[in-house]
Amino acid sequence: MGKILLISLLLIGCAQSDNQNSTKIYFDLAGLVSQQITELNKNQPLTHKNLLIEDNEEAINTTKINWQKELDLFLQADLNKQSYQLSYNKQETPLMAIYTLKEHESLPVRTLKIIFDKDNTPKHIEAFMQVKNYLYESEKNLSMDFDKKQLKSYQIEGWQELFVGKKKRFKINGLLVHKK
Numbered sequence: 001m002g003k004i005l006l007i008s009l010l011l012i013g014c015a016q017s018d019n020q021n022s023t024k025i026y027f028d029l030a031g032l033v034s035q036q037i038t039e040l041n042k043n044q045p046l047t048h049k050n051l052l053i054e055d056n057e058e059a060i061n062t063t064k065i066n067w068q069k070e071l072d073l074f075l076q077a078d079l080n081k082q083s084y085q086l087s088y089n090k091q092e093t094p095l096m097a098i099y100t101l102k103e104h105e106s107l108p109v110r111t112l113k114i115i116f117d118k119d120n121t122p123k124h125i126e127a128f129m130q131v132k133n134y135l136y137e138s139e140k141n142l143s144m145d146f147d148k149k150q151l152k153s154y155q156i157e158g159w160q161e162l163f164v165g166k167k168k169r170f171k172i173n174g175l176l177v178h179k180k
Helices: 002-021 029-043 072-076
Strands: 046-053 055-063 088-093 096-101 110-118 120-133 136-147 150-162 168-177
Touching: 029 150, 046 136, 072 096, 072 120, 072 136
Parallel strands: none
Antiparallel strands: 046 055, 046 168, 088 096, 096 110, 110 120, 120 136, 136 150, 150 168
């Protein structure tokens, strides 16, 4: 009986701390992107996708995209992680939110900017990510555009360099055609 009570208290304590940690200090990018991933996986819109890696360019039109994988970097740009909560300066107005990494912080998301419609829904999101350590260096510029709460286009552009290799540039553009 004592063990059951102890386990119950531990589970309740864990659930309460999870709820306390779910407070969103910054714009809920992960929530927005997760909702888009669910809708896109369900509807599978036609996507015109251009990929450029170094000098190799490819253009495809497809309805078969793993959206979880495709938009993963946008999930990584969410600032509502517990370890990020005091690391950003905020500038917020009714039509815009800009979050910039504080000086002397070394997190990968350097800036996040959201532009809202008059009805307070996101219409444009930009993020700049940068990682620099002794093995690896990279920069990524991410952007998403929305129309009537649906993802309309996205872009991921940047470069990465391993300590033993040369800098590799990449760019992905996606334009979505939603069914009416």
